[in-house]
Amino acid sequence: MYVAVKGGERAIENAHAWLAEARRGDTRVPELDVAQIREQMALAVNRVMAEGSLYDPDLAALAIKQARGDLIEAVFLIRAYRTTLPRFGASKPVETADMRCDRRISATFKDAPGGQVLGATFDYTHRLLDFKLAADGEVPPAAMAPAQAGSVPHITEFLNRDGLIQTEAPSCETPPDLTREPLEFPANRALRLQALARGDEGFILGLAYSTQRGYARNHAFVGELRIGRVPVEMEIPELGFSIEIGEIELTECETVNQFAGSKTAPAQFTRGYGLVFGQTERKAIAMALVDRALRWRELGEDNLGAAAQDEEFVLSHCDNIQATGFLEHIKLPHYVDFQSELELVRRLRAEAEAVAKEAAE
Amino acid sequence: MDRKQWMGLLARAPAATLDGFWRGLGLTPAFTWLRMPEPGGVMVQGRMGGSGAPFNLGEMTVTRCALALESGAVGHAYVQGRDKRHAEQAALVDALMQGDAAATVRTGLLEPLAVQMQATQDSRAAKAAATKVEFFTLVRGDD
Incomplete structure (x- = not known):
């Protein structure tokens, strides 16, 4: 049986509107801007650039904001954007x-x-939560020392x-x-x-x-x-x-x-x-x-x-x-596929029942 | 600073920094577009083991454009990122460097821009140098 499924447009629209509201969170809390994410969530930005396979910190920060911090969703956005860019060529190998x-x-x-x-490493830190960061904290400037020239x-x-x-x-x-x-x-x-x-x-x-x-x-x-x-x-x-x-x-x-x-x-x-x-x-x-x-x-x-x-x-x-992409697609409507499975399992059960009945007689 | 060097400097410069120096020059040369600013991707290659055969590492965003001044000088730009104004200003500088304004642009924009970028680089190198480990060996005294 062929079943056409239509509908849900209003539900989808409203779901997306709620997503936008949820993304913003409590409006009494100031909104994050893209530059703040780029500067203060730099390692998340780096991961999105690496797995998105596109080096552009501003775009990666925007993707993280849009994805509500879901980094794989952010990588997805970057990959999709990447396909819209004309390819100018390839660089020389970096040295x-x-x-x-x-x-x-x-x-x-x-x-x-x-x-x-x-x-600037996490190595040798004690991995204890630093509650000073929960309050506004002035950061002392990093130490400097004479650098040696050359590579x-x-x-x-x-x-x-x-x-x-x-x-x-x-x-x-x-x-x-x-x-x-x-x-x-x-x-x-x-x-x-x-x-x-x-x-x-x-x-x-x-x-x-x-x-x-x-x-x-x-x-x-x-x-x-x-x-x-x-x-x-x-x-x-x-x-x-x-x-x-x-x-x-x-x-x-x-x-x-x-x-x-x-x-x-x-x-x-x-x-x-x-x-x-x-x-x-x-x-x-x-x-x-x-x-x-x-x-x-x-x-x-x-x-x-x-x-x-x-x-x-x-x-x-x-x-x-x-x-x-493959994992998550199974949550999308599969009503028709499932209907055929349902019919198959009913038929198998009916056949088994018939065989059992015949054997009993 | 030759053309290859200034084009590289302009490509690597933060867009806002270049914009500041460009405005400081106060030049508004008339030009026509040969190629409108266009963002695109460049595939960055690495080398296996740091020194071996090349492989594709991933792309970076780049914006390019080309323009001609009324003098006929043609300016090209390939700059990092997606900022069209950055590309336009870089191409204008490239074109102006081929004409009478070269000295003004060099002393008013390229040289101070290079100095500023070098200073940023030096400060980073100095912070790294301060995290260099100085090993010392404890000598056990026998007396």
């Missing part, structure tokens, strides 16, 4: 070795050249000099872009890194944690974690030269993992890599661990059947917009 670091730490080398720079070298470069760690081969190949072509397997590392960089922080975190607990063996050290700003440069065809088109904040994590080697090549440390928009270090570390786990084939390791080694599993499920 993170030239990053102006706000933070740069190594868990492997205490005396790393350039030093251990903590930056801070990557720590893996030092290991590399001695041949102790795998080299990353540079290439000029145009990387695949999953926003342009559908994901196909097997995926190469470039595609995996793109998917992980925009993947859900919680999902990537859980997978990374599973590798630490023994599901895929790749004991990782954080060789280096850095957060800071890099310029973005692009070739401009009408000018015939490249210019900087802006500057973005990035978090980069390089892990140093256990060895690969063979009869012909001596043992070497291997690498995992995480690079994420904004100050997003939990995500960057997790990304590096999952990147490393997914490299089992090229490094000649065994597939232990762990989830984090299964690129189809990881890449097909790490996108929270795809996931939530």
Whole structure:
């Protein structure tokens, strides 16, 4: 039976009007503006930029306001907006070795050249609620010290000099872009890194944690974690030269993992890599661990059947917009689908009853 | 400062800061649009392991435009974000830098803008430097 369902327009309109009122909350409390969210909820803004895969702090802050703080809904808004933008081109690869670091730490080398720079970190806080923040608080200015000039070298470069760690081969190949072509397997590392960089922080975190607990063996050290700003440069065809088109904040994590080697090549440390928009270090570390786990084939390791080694599993499920789109669609009207299920179950029961009756006679 | 450098400076400058310096110049050159300000996206690439083969990291917003002054000088702009006025002012500066007003624009806008942005950068670097860990080793005395 075909059932056309119409109606609900007024209910939908009124639901959206109530949503707008609820978003505003108690009107005796001052309204948040977008700049306040951008400045004071910066890490939420960073997460929305990273998973929305669009670097624009003002837009991310607006999305958070519109989504009432539901960050996945905010990511959804950013992804939808992104599709309306014409693509001007691709940048040159950013050079993170030239990053102006706000933070740069190594868990492997205490005396790393350039030093251990903590930056504005939650590390070493006591995780006690600070009730002073509930009242208006004047913040004393941060301390300053003379900065050393020049860029801070990557720590893996030092290991590399001695041949102790795998080299990353540079290439000029145009990387695949999953926003342009559908994901196909097997995926190469470039595609995996793109998917992980925009993947859900919680999902990537859980997978990374599973590798630490023994599901895929790749004991990782954080060789280096850095957060800071890099310029973005692009070739401009009408000018015939490249210019900087802006500057973005990035978090980069390089892990140093256990060895690969063979009869012909001596043992070497291997690498995992995480690079994420904004100050997003939990995500960057997790990304590096999952990147490393997914490299089992090229490094000649065994597939232990762990989830984090299964690129189809990881890449097909790490996108929270795809996931939530499919998950949440089941709450929308399925009256017709369900009606056919209902008829089927009634028929099966009727048939079973008839068989039982016949057997009894 | 060559053209590549000033275009980069104008792209990275906060829109409000550039607007302040532009108003300070008091110039209102007539121009025609060659390409109206248009916001778009640029795919930012990273490198595997920081130094290896490129991969697509994600996009950033950029606004571009092109215009011509009555002198015929053509100004281009690609600036970060979605602010059309930012792009317009950057393109006007680019065009003016190719003509008689170059010296005025350089000393009245580009140089002070560069100084201000450097100061912001230096203050950030100084705050980071203050969080650098100074390790010291405790020496156990045997006497």
